[in-house]
């Protein structure tokens with residue numbers, strides 16, 4: 001599909017419930033190695049609550065969908081990742097205020113706004129071994145693809161590939177933010193859980209929006 005609308009955002013967030021339930025144990029194992037073994041639990045709980053909230057009161061427009069998700073995540077996900085993903089979706093909502101549809105460039109702008117929120121809130125830089133190490137290259141790749149007149153499929157595929165590479169690279173990094181930073185050099189050799197959940201988030205968007 002060349003544009004996405006409110007229903008596509010809802011479909012993406014509902015898919016995230018399935019994806020984080022399916023990957024709950026993997027994310028939690030990654031967090032067990034360098035954190036406190038709750039990242040999968042946090043993401044599963046948060047996106048289950050988001051899906052339940054949509055059942056009860058489906059938001060009317062694109063910004064409303066993202067804003068509701070943000071509020072539920074901030075309320076239900078503990079730890080570092082709750083406020084960070086909450087901020088991601090709140091800023092993403094801001095990027096589509098008043099919009100009823102987004103093209104490939106609008107999708108890149110949505111992820112860019114979310115990333116900026118995460119960086120402002122968490123102050124992580126590239127190489128600190130956080131979700132930023134998946135989001136930042138993904139957004140850069142999406143923007144590049146969009147400015148090369150890439151269609152939706154090309155923009156999303158570029159984002160997924162860059163997020164996956166960024167996620168894998170966190171294995172060699174030493175953590176400088178969050179709980180994993182307490183381990184110092186011992187954090188090297190383990191893939192970051194938040195970079196992994198960020199990759200899954202972008203891949204779910206591509207999987208959801210590319211079959212139209």
Ligand SMILES: Nc1ncnc2c1ncn2[C@@H]1O[C@H](COP(=O)(O)OP(=O)(O)O)[C@@H](O)[C@H]1O
Pocket residue numbers: 031035036038039042078079080081082084118121122123124129130131132177178179180192193194195
């Ligand atoms: N300051 C930060 N900026 C960006 N991401 C961060 C920051 N601190 C932690 N994270 C991300 O949060 C993930 C851990 O999330 P989670 O386990 O849910 O929270 P907690 O660390 O509080 O248990 C990390 O893998 C990392 O990607």
Ligand SMILES: [Mg+2]
Pocket residue numbers: 031035036037038039079179
């Ligand atoms: Mg944790």
